[in-house]
Amino acid sequence: MTQTLSRVLDASLKLAVTLSCGAALAALSLGSAVAAAEGPAKARAPAEPVIAGGKPQRLIVNPTEDPSRGFAVTWRMEAGAGKGLVEYAEATPGPAFEDAVQTVMADSEVIQYVPRNGPPVSAIAHSAVIDGLKPETLYVYRVGDGRAFSAWRQVRTAAASAKPFTFLYFGDVQNEVESHGSRVMRMARRLAPEAALALYAGDLINRSDADREWAEWFDMAPDLHAELLTLPSPGNHEYGPPVDGRQPLAPQWRQQFTLPRNGPAGVSALSETVYQVDYQGVRFLSLDADAISDSPELADATLKWLEARLTDNPNVWTVVFLHYPIFSTAKGRDNAELRAALEPVLQKHGVDLVLQGHDHTYARGRKGGPVYVVSVAGPKQYVGGDREWASRKATGVQLFQAISVDGGELTYKAYTATGALYDAFRLSKLARGKPARLIDLAPKSAELDLKRAP
Ligand SMILES: [Fe+2]
Structure with missing residues (x-):
């Protein structure tokens, strides 16, 4: 007015x-x-439409170590923006929550560098951990600099103990992220609107430091990133060419994600790439496959950490996710050293599910305990290998997975970009440490075992 x-x-x-x-x-x-x-209007400070520093961009929520008590928020603003802050409150059916808003100031980092790919980048990265929250409670939050704000977003904290929930899993998106990848993301939200978490098994983008590609990754699913706790694991495409004998992680990784720093103690190279999250009866463990393959020291640190996390695990279910497959699915590929290092540990400790990417094909099979899955969410598709270990396989299909856990049952469903159910199974177990029984629920009539090569 x-x-x-x-x-x-x-x-x-x-x-x-x-x-x-x-x-x-x-x-x-x-x-x-x-x-x-209607009574006196509440004095609100609406976000101004045009501000130096622009609007918040690349908004994402990540889990903290205890997702029943908090969550982490990360976003970016253009140079010139003010100090970053998060406002949050318990959600109410209408705007009444605005009377109870609390504010947390963000940690901020000036981003200024020239990537190998693309124009110079100049921005401010903000992140904040919201802590001390109530379990199993819906919160609203928004981010900004006190002048420009995001929309109010909603995130639910986890229950403090085991309780049914659903999580999403995406293999490599990597290429044509917005034009092709977003289709899969939208279908995932339509078919599993109840999902609380989203796991990415690496190669989120193609060229590690190409900022435009990261912008696309955020633009492909802004609602999903801002409202589902995101658990990314890095792939080889998040690493650049070697510098001093070691491949550098994309600078965007730690600027754009705020992940639990509970990986191998004192190993900064694995900070926020190797981490653990316990969520309602499931232990999720992200491994940095590229680091394991690239460095014996990092592989050793990872294995020790993994052993400890699998030994000291009170959860009924355990899900490990990493980029390189323990059992390859693409023609001519094999990760023998990775398999030799990891498979005995995964088997010994009764890991239930190993979710992977990299091979741009699909396969699911069980080998000596864990169920191994390789999947691809993006349009780049390879020719499938023999995959004699797999009971279900595909090439030429973009997929996502909705995986639900309910007490002693874990139900896995893989859907195509068109929303067709391609694969499904259920794991059933009486208690932690007991081997799970697999019930194959794959639709027999689906004409989706596509043989077409790219
Ligand atoms: Fe890869």
Whole structure:
């Protein structure tokens, strides 16, 4: 209303000023009458539409080590923005939560570098951990710099103990992320709107430091990133060419994600790439496959950490996710050293599910305990190998998975980009440590075992 009046007054040099002003004032006075009839309006500070520093971008929520008590928020603003902050409150059916908003100041980092791929990047990365929350409670939050804000977003904290929930799993998106990848993300939200978490098994983008590709990754699913706890594991495409004998992780990784720093103690190279999250009866363990393959020291640190996390595990279910497959699915590929290092540990400790990417094909099979899955969410598709270990396989299909856990049952469903159920099974066990029984639920009639090569 104020803006209408101001626009009208700006036109006051014109002959029509009297009439326009009169109409505007009449409208203003009508508005006041309505407001008076409904009671005093609450004094809110709406976000300004155009501000130096722009609007918050690349908004994402990640889990903290205890997702029943908090969550982490990360976003980016253009250079020139003010100090970053998060406002949050318990959600209410209407805007009443605004009376109980609390504010947390963000940690901020100036981003200024010239990537190998693309123009120079200049921005401010903000992150904050919201802690001390109630379990199993829906919260609203928004981020900004005190002048420009995101929309209010909603995130539910986890229950403090085992309780049914659903999580999503995506293999490599990597290429044509927005044009092709977003289709899979939208279908995932349609078919599993109840999902609380989203796991990515690496190769989120193609060229590690290409900032435009990361912008696309955020743009492909802004609602999903801002409202489901995201658990990414890095792939080889998140690493650049070697510098001093070691491949550098994309600078965007730690700027854009705020993940639990509970990986191998004192090993900064694995910080926020190797981590653990316990969520309602499931232990999720992200491994940095590239680091394991690249460095004996990092492989050793990872294995020790993994052994400890699998030994000290009170959860009924254990899910390990990493980029390189223990059992390859693409023609001519094999990760023998990785398999030799990891498979005995995964088997010994009764890991239930190993979720992977990299091979741009699909396969699911069970080998000596864990069920291994390789999947691909993006459009790049390879020719499938023999995959004699797999009981279900495909090439030429973009997929996502919705996996539900309910007590002693874990139900896995893989859907195509068109929403067709391609694969399904259920794991059933009586208690932690007991071997799970697998019930194959794959649709027999689906004509989806596509043989077509790319
Ligand atoms: Fe890869």
